[in-house]
Amino acid sequence: MIQYISIIIEAIIAFVGLLIVFQKKKIYGLGFFITFGIYVFYDLVRLNNYSLNETFLQILFFIASISILWSIIKIYKEIKK
Secondary structure (H helix, E strand, C coil): CHHHHHHHHHHHHHHHHHHHHHHHCCCHHHHHHHHHHHHHHHHHHHHCCCCCCHHHHHHHHHHHHHHHHHHHHHHHHHHHC
16 A cells, blocks of 8 residues: 555656646756656556566666756756856
8 A cells, every 4th residue: 555655656746847847947857757757667567566577677767867866966056056
């Protein structure tokens, strides 16, 4: 049950990332959307025991990490101004 609640929270964060992009015109929201969208997908795959290539999942997780790193750097640069 807690895992499903976590997935719902991740999905909300991904959605808010899109709102940041489209309503606030801040590109770093895309990083939140990508990262947490991947987390939702990854968690659902694990939770439901789907058989996907492990290397594919590792690459997705890496993309999520790079995406959130990029977003944090963009936010830092914006705050620093």
